Amino acid sequence: MGARILWVNTVGWEAYDQPIADVLSAIKAKDTEVEVVSLSLAGRLTHVEYRAYEALTYPAIVGLARDAGQRDFDAMVVGCFYDPAVKEAREVSGRTHVIGPMLAAVQLATTVANRFSVLVTRRKCIDQMTDRIREYGAAHRLASMRDLQIGVESLQKDPNATARAIIEQGRRAIDEDGAEAILLGCTCEFGFHEEAQQILGVPVIDAVSAPFKLAEHLAGLKRQLGWVPSRVGSCEPPPEDEIDRFGLFQGPVSVGNRILLT
Amino acid sequence: MGARILWVNTVGWEAYDQPIADVLSAIKAKDTEVEVVSLSLAGRLTHVEYRAYEALTYPAIVGLARDAGQRDFDAMVVGCFYDPAVKEAREVSGRTHVIGPMLAAVQLATTVANRFSVLVTRRKCIDQMTDRIREYGAAHRLASMRDLQIGVESLQKDPNATARAIIEQGRRAIDEDGAEAILLGCTCEFGFHEEAQQILGVPVIDAVSAPFKLAEHLAGLKRQLGWVPSRVGSCEPPPEDEIDRFGLFQGPVSVGNRILLT
């Protein structure tokens, strides 16, 4: 039996689910099973570019992680380049790996290059993402953060404009900032990395393929080598009887939408 | 008119509201108005020692911050030493300051001493709090983190045991680790700092008084000098029309409990 991966679109909006499923379908191992979900939230968020929006998704992400653990998924991907609630979710995911796109992309970037740049949607994201990169210990590898000046929702609306912006900012990152690899700093920048890579001549790492393939890799490690999230020290999960006493995580987490790939 | 402060107990449980209100009542400026609330959550969390529990409180904290901004509070304190959702909440707080106990305690500690230790409840907290202290730029001032080996809920149940543990670990922090000030690393460690300070002979900074008095101070700065949270760059709030379109933040945030001090 192949890897079982849960992909979470961290929005309260189903429109990205099919396109993301299509991307995953094209790159997944033949026997990998994937579930793509978006969230059931109080509001219909189409993006989480703001910290305040992100915060609204935390309970659902954590709930899905617990669910994923109980349903024996091998790995869950929190599909937003901020890597929101990843550590929170991992705490209750049982034996299921939980990862975010930035973690995956940064690990890969430092394996294929010495300096990388991130192309984000808008300037708004730069400080928060830089903080996360610092937390991940890769600040000394960061050549620059550059913004495409395109909001999340517009990325896929005018793909030609997005492609042009990625090429232009990628080129400047390489020539002016010394980047040796380019990270596409939003999961909605999918579909662009191949052409950009060809034109720019450096690895262009997108925020869907990188974490998804890492998830498959971690699934293998779990099955073959028993490497799953630690459960001691700061990784200790809450006790089950306390969870019951508090009345938490009752019943399956409701999701906004669900697509299965087998 | 005095400062108007919102104190948020980040639990789904009202039992701490009155004791905290009593502490605040004793130290507030005469004309300060305080509202103490706890959260209305799916579960009745009595503490948020786990990341997964914290995550559940994020939407309510953010919602309260937006509310606080609209109701013209001068400052809101997120009453948990992890400083959960503080940056997220500040993004939508309008002209209201949003702070957490750790921020307040660390700023004060580095003003009265060169090295400080934090006495946390259990070892579980150490990694996460150390990360936050690093984010706050004070890791080089941290002499040690020491755990009392007492869970949050037990802190006030057997106050004598808690006091003894604080004295013992504080003494060791001073003698063995070189601490020059002691931080009580949980808002529920209230009521102990005075005696501990007397016995230990160093500043003992508790996680209720420090942020509350800082909130009053920030209220003054807001009123006299117009210093309120920045709203540009990474501090940009979501646009109001988008908030409406997404259907977010409709109506006042429901809270679990509310106590007013005037």
Add this chain to the structure above:
Amino acid sequence: MGARILWVNTVGWEAYDQPIADVLSAIKAKDTEVEVVSLSLAGRLTHVEYRAYEALTYPAIVGLARDAGQRDFDAMVVGCFYDPAVKEAREVSGRTHVIGPMLAAVQLATTVANRFSVLVTRRKCIDQMTDRIREYGAAHRLASMRDLQIGVESLQKDPNATARAIIEQGRRAIDEDGAEAILLGCTCEFGFHEEAQQILGVPVIDAVSAPFKLAEHLAGLKRQLGWVPSRVGSCEPPPEDEIDRFGLFQGPVSVGNRILLT
């Protein structure tokens, strides 16, 4: 009885005393008592932009701190944005808080914004101030240091030119460097923050109001909560009998000028 604050102009020149007193008079709490002093030095220094000048003020600053402790001041502000001799002075200040403008401004900046820039007088200051910001653990929050290319003495001579330079460099700090708050990096840049804040649309923190209001806040903490400088470890003061044996700190410190505000 209100707070008792000692403000030290770290120059050997009385001309700033009245203007600073006027600023403090306008912002102080009604019952706060303030003493503004400048130094009695071998030379009539009108600024301490150079390290060598600063060095000349060290004994007087330390002496005043000891004096302040003995005269029961709640807090003393060393009125220079380099924060000269602050730790040295605090060592002998007894129960009196000793702070500098940079400490106060940086703490506030990181409470209202994620990234800040400092507008200094001349390029000369940049390295030394950057070092201090690094020591304070805020280097990762520093968007840029920008120089006004105006010497300390000229700042108040042509206030219109100074205001224009602050607006221009502040604007560039925000637009080009990603600053979200602006720090005025010299105590002599007083009188400009209000207009600049209005025009620039971000918090503009000046080096007089920020430390002075922090001093009042610390005064309150001292009185209500007993939080005063630590006296153990690296904060241990010299023994009194040794001070006597060495013949140090004999008699009150002579000052260059003294203004009282009640």
Add this chain to the structure above:
Amino acid sequence: MGARILWVNTVGWEAYDQPIADVLSAIKAKDTEVEVVSLSLAGRLTHVEYRAYEALTYPAIVGLARDAGQRDFDAMVVGCFYDPAVKEAREVSGRTHVIGPMLAAVQLATTVANRFSVLVTRRKCIDQMTDRIREYGAAHRLASMRDLQIGVESLQKDPNATARAIIEQGRRAIDEDGAEAILLGCTCEFGFHEEAQQILGVPVIDAVSAPFKLAEHLAGLKRQLGWVPSRVGSCEPPPEDEIDRFGLFQGPVSVGNRILLT
């Protein structure tokens, strides 16, 4: 066709080749082809615990990387936990990934835990490995380095003693240092991780499986997504005509021993 991996035992001694090949054989994907080689050196080094020994292996490692690129390997693993010559080798590896065990183990450790410890052979290794971990940006995740006090050559001679030492030091790392995952800091510590993991109850990551499975993963990324080492900036390889002019890399690299797994 499956992944093609070159595993390099960085010693001038063939005795580890078969045991390592056995380990890899047991964990490789069915269709992965592996070549295990040891080096042909002036001396018969059985380990490279010393920097001076390591230095002697640099030309051969670099030569093998160039060879691997020309023979179209997907990835090459430099089989020593110091990660010797990895960046040097990657510079001339063409489209072949080059990785070391520490890189692989640290990336994995920070994905399954917040703090990890490394169990090294002897105290000698600690400083150099700590430096490398710092270079990899994971120093803030390092709980401790502990030495087994067993030289490289003895690890497999008395496996019971090695197993006992791993359990004992691993236990102390967890209990005293706060480790949440254990890294076995020498490729010759193979064969121990499974039992240790079971007994210690945390992920125990060995230095053979982790890099080998990462190599397979990178092979997949190369084939599916075209992600190969960058060749710009600091990743620029020497020009071919210069290599010819200097007379470098003439003919295939001679190896000490070669085992094929298909």
Add this chain to the structure above:
Amino acid sequence: MGARILWVNTVGWEAYDQPIADVLSAIKAKDTEVEVVSLSLAGRLTHVEYRAYEALTYPAIVGLARDAGQRDFDAMVVGCFYDPAVKEAREVSGRTHVIGPMLAAVQLATTVANRFSVLVTRRKCIDQMTDRIREYGAAHRLASMRDLQIGVESLQKDPNATARAIIEQGRRAIDEDGAEAILLGCTCEFGFHEEAQQILGVPVIDAVSAPFKLAEHLAGLKRQLGWVPSRVGSCEPPPEDEIDRFGLFQGPVSVGNRILLT
């Protein structure tokens, strides 16, 4: 003509001058000329273990540096392991190098070893010296700070006790903390390094010889290669006409005592 070095004992007390002169006399190059001075201060400080004491020496140190520049000394050593006022003094030293013992010792330590420990007099010094080592960029090379629990003045009173303490703490630094070189962290720990080095078997770097020989070396660089302190950017000295206008540095600096070695 040989090097001309000014050695400054940063105390208001002449008793160390002859012993230090004796040490220097024994190690100086034949043609090196040395002037050993102690300070003329308001009080007769026999040590500067406290920050407040140090502060009192700042004007004299700066004055002596200016003097040294005008009298064409090649280098001046500020003879205290805190390296007090070194940057301040260097600003006005003209073409004269100004260095401190810690700078010299740390540079040497990282040239002969990968990790070093510092043996300080009392715990009081540890935080301040650690800060300076961090400023010098060597914190990652610091194995430990250990205190001899002997005050500055007692170091030479009971040399046997001092020697024993150095051996004991040095041994523990090597065995327990991983030190590979030992720094004697007070200029008054002179006369001990040779025996300690022999017994401990690692480089033991004392705070008199290291900076003095570096001063001779810098004298050579000045004469042969023209390498003297920079005078641009943050190294810009105050303008001469301003110095005159302020009435600073009038006449030669009075010293407490002066010994010439030729």
Add this chain to the structure above:
Amino acid sequence: MGARILWVNTVGWEAYDQPIADVLSAIKAKDTEVEVVSLSLAGRLTHVEYRAYEALTYPAIVGLARDAGQRDFDAMVVGCFYDPAVKEAREVSGRTHVIGPMLAAVQLATTVANRFSVLVTRRKCIDQMTDRIREYGAAHRLASMRDLQIGVESLQKDPNATARAIIEQGRRAIDEDGAEAILLGCTCEFGFHEEAQQILGVPVIDAVSAPFKLAEHLAGLKRQLGWVPSRVGSCEPPPEDEIDRFGLFQGPVSVGNRILLT
């Protein structure tokens, strides 16, 4: 008897030997003996700008260090600004100091200035050199890295062009980046520092004089004070019997060329 220094040109090409010998001859102390060697390598490398080239020189450098120790040299300089194999070589150098040009230049730069820039040959070098500067703890003193866009071999072919490029980039480093000293980041940038220093008005530190004079200085320290490389902890050399058993370091190291200066 004077100092005995071994200078190693880390190339497989003798053409630099005489010019370097001429430079050393002009600056060495009268009684210093110098041996200048280049390497005997498989290929005739005229530079080591690439990591892969560097790697090829490692065994020879280590071998020469062992040789130098046995032949009682006081110090050996690894003559390449990357400082290749310095720590590796030092491990087996016995009582001989081993240093690189970057170490020497950075130590000096931070003694004469607060911020420095490095002028490298080509952009290729920047990342690797920045990494090394970070390892040396001087990243916070680095104003910028600037490339001359001149390959190593061309530096001495058109000295006028090189001189012009040094002046131009040095000027921009000072004016735009805030450099206060300039480091010439390649040993082949010899012969330019004097004129550049005169024109630029800041210390210009070249990569031949700085390490060579430091080597003479260390020679003195070795002889007078017994300060030689540590041999404990991570500085422990391999045991002699193991070296024999492995068949390493047999016979004197063959060099490509040798010039003696007495």
